Amino acid sequence: MKKSAEAVVIGGGIVGTAVAYYLAKKRMDVVLVERHDLSSGTTGAGGSLIGLLPTPVGPPDPDLVLMSWGLYQHLPEELDFDFELRNSGRTVLIKDEEALSIARQMIVDQRERIRESALLNEGWKPPIEPFILLDMADLKEREPFLRTDSLVAGFFQTQTSSLNPFLVTQAFANAAKRLGASIYVSTEVKDIRLRNRRVESVVTDRGDIDTKFVIDAAGAWSPSIGRMVGLEIPVFPRRGQALVTEPAMKIASSVITEGDFLSPRVSSDLVRSDATRSGKEWTVHCSLYQTSHGNCFLGASSESVGYDLGNDPAVLTEIAKKGIGFFPALKHVAVLRAFSGLRPQTPDGNPILGKVEEVEGLVLATGTGVAGMVQGPAIGALISEVVTGTETTMSINRFDFSRFKNLPTIN
C-alpha cells in the first residue's frame, strides 16, 4: 500500500469514486480507501435513477443535478464503460388537486431553471419539453398496467434515466486507476492525524498514508470521519428499504413515482432530517423501476432508525401493498430480496461540499440525501476543482459547511 499521496478520498460510493476520477484526471496523486467494497454502502442500495427530482422545498439542487446530467451524457464514452445508462423517463402520479396545482407551478419554475442552467453545459441541449402534464387518458395510454382510481393526473419527466449503480462506481474506479489513482478496498480509516490543525496523514488498518488533502465522501458515515478531527458534521442516516422482484413481463414503460413528495410537508419529511425523530415514524412512497432484465425495484421507505441496515416486515408489507395498489399485475410476481440503505441527510437537504475553516486540508463531499447518484459526477468534478484550487464550474458557496455554524448542536 502507498505510504503517501496528494489526496486521500475516504469512501468508495458514487461520490468517492467520482472525486477520485476527477482528481486523477487533473493529474493528482490520489488514493481512495473504502472499508468494505465499492458501492457496498448506500450507492449499492438504491440510487439507480438520475434526473431532476422536482420538489417544492428545493433540494436536490437543480444546478448540481443539471451539471451532473450533462456529465452523465458523456460518461459511458469518457470512462469507456457501459453502465447501462438508459433513458426511460419518469411518470409522477398526482393524487389530488392541491398536488396538481403545485405540480403545475413547479413545472413552470423548473423550465426556467433549465433554460438558465443550459448555459452551464456545453454540448448538452435541454429537451424541448422536459415535463409533460398528463391527463387521465394520457396516463392510461402510457401505462396500461397502472391502476388510476386514486389519481387525478400525472406528469412525465422526459429527463430521467436509469443506470446500474454498481457498474457506474466501477467505471469511475477503473478509469481513475488507469489515470494513476490507487483504490484500496477492505481498508478502514481509523484516524486522521493533524499538525497545527493541518492534515498530515490518514491512519488505516493497513498502514498510514501521508497526505495534503483528505476528502470525506463517507456518506452516512461521514460524521465519524469528522469526529476524528473534532468536527461535528450534521449528516444523519435516513433509512430506505426496498424490494426487488423476479424478472416479470414489462409492466411499466417508464419509472413510476408516487407524487406525494409534491406536498411540502411530505417533501420536507423526505429531504430534511430531524435527528430527534423517533424510529416509529416512517413513511412509504411508492416507486417502481423495472430493469431491462425485467426485475422490478419497488420502493421505498423513509425512516430514522440510526445506522440499522436491517429490514422491518411491517415496512416491507406497506411497500408491497402500495406496489400492488398501483400495479395489481404485480400480485403474482415473487419478491427475491429486500434490502436497505442509509441516505446521508442534512438539516436543509442540501449536500455539504468544500473546504472547512477548522481543519486545513479537509474537504467535505457528503450529505447528498436522496440524490447521491443524481449529483455524484458534478460533486466529483467540483471537488476536484476545489482541491486543485481551480475556479469552480458553478458556485458551491451555498453548500458550505459554515452554514451550520449557528445551528444548535444535535447529538
Add this chain to the structure above:
Amino acid sequence: MRQVEVVVIGAGPAGICGSMEAAKHGAQVTLIDENPKAGGEIYRQVADSFVITDRHQLGKDYLHGEQLIADMKKYGDRIEFIHDAPVWGMFNDKEVAYLHSGKSEQLKAGKLILAEGAYDRPTPFPGWTIPGVFAAGGALRMVKTERVLPGKRVLLAGTGPLQLVLANQLIRNGAEVTCVLEAASAGSIARQLPRLWGQWGLLRDGLQYFWGLRKAKVPFLTSHAIIEARGDEEVKEAMYAQIDEDSKPIGGTEKTIEVDTICSGYGLVPSTRLSRLCGCEHRYQPNLGGWVPSHDENMETTLPGVFVAGDGTGIEGVFIAMEKGRLAGLRACQQLGHITQEEALRRFTPIFKRLKSLRRFESALNETFSIKSGLFARITDDTIICRCEEVTAGEIRKLVADGATNINEIKRMTRTGMGHCQGRMCESTITEMISIETKRPVDEVGRLTPRPPIKPFPLAALAGEDR
C-alpha cells in the same frame, strides 16, 4: 405478535428430536416446516395420495422416519406442527416471519432452534446444465418419495455413501446403472475401515449396498470422476476419467459412455440462510461441508437463546443430527427453567457419549469423501457457474485476473447470486474458484450478504392480500 416458548424451524430428524426433547421436559413447542409433512430430507414421507403396498420397498431410512414421526405425534398437546409454512425472515429478537395459506405470519420465540438441514453441493462441470443431469440427493428424493425414475440408463458420479444408497434404489426400481464413479481412492477408503469398529449396523448397511452393486454387475470405480456431460437437448453421453489424489483428471484416461441420465453427488452443503440472517457468527470448516454456525457444546450460537441443530451445523449424518437436536431442546428447556442444571447435565452426559462414538465414524467418512481442489480443474471457461443469471466460469476468471478479490465484487459486476436461488447454487463454487485463483483461503474471499426473504414468494402474500 403470538409468543411461543420454543420455536423449532425445520422438521427433519434434528428438528423433530429437538421438539420432542423440549416437549418431554415441559416446554410448549411450535415446529415449522415448509413441507406438507415432517421428515426433512432423509426421512421424507410420501404423499398421502400414494398407496404403499410394501413399505419395505421404501428402504430402512423411510421406516425409521415413519417411527420417529409417530413418536412425535405422542406429544400432540405440547408440539404444534405448522406445515406448508416456509419461513422467509427473522427480525429483531427471535421474531420469525413465515408464510401460511398464502399470507405472511409472525411469531416471537422464547427460544429458537434452527434445524435448516443441508442441500446437494453444486459441482459444476462442462455440460452440467443439460437436461438429464441431476444432483444425487434430488434424484434420490425423486425415486424414494415421488416414485419417479430420473432416467433409464444412468451414470453416478460423486463421492460418499449417498451414491450407494441412490444406486441401490435405482437398481431396485428398474433403472440401468452403468457404473458408479467414486472420487476417493480405494486406499483411502480402506484406511478408514478400522474406525468403523463398533459401528456394526453401519458396516452391515454399507456391505449390503456394495453387495447390491455386485449382484447387478455395476462397476464401482474408485479414483474416478465425471469430466463432461454431452448432448444437445438432453444428455446423450458422459465422459469420465481417472483422477489423482488431488482429484485432478489424469490426461489420457478419458472414456465415454452412452447414458441418458447423470447423477452427480459430491456431498452436501449446510443450509445457513436463517442462521446467517439472524446474525450468528459462522466459521469455515471444509470437513463439515463449508460455512457453519459457531456454537457451544450445547448447540447455542453466539446469539443467546438461538440454537442450531442437524446438518445445518455441519454434515455429520442423521444420528448425530438427532443428538444435536436433543441437546438443543434440552438446553432450551433448562434456560426456560423447566429443568434444573443438574437434571440437564444428567441428560446431556449420555448424549455427549453417543456423539463421541458416532463422531469417530463420521469424521472418518468426511475425511475420506472430502472435496479436493482438483475437481475444479474440469471447469472449462464456458461452463455455467451461476445458473440463474447464466454467468460462465470464464467471466468470473477474467474478473479475478483483473483484480477482483471477493465474491461481492464478482456479484456486482456479473449479477451472480442475484437470481432466484440468491447464490445457493453458485456461492460455494465461486468462493472456491477465487480462493484457488488468488491463492487465498476460502474464508477470506467473502460471502454473499443474506437478506429476507430467504426463499422467493409472491408480493400478494407479503402485502397480506388474497390472490
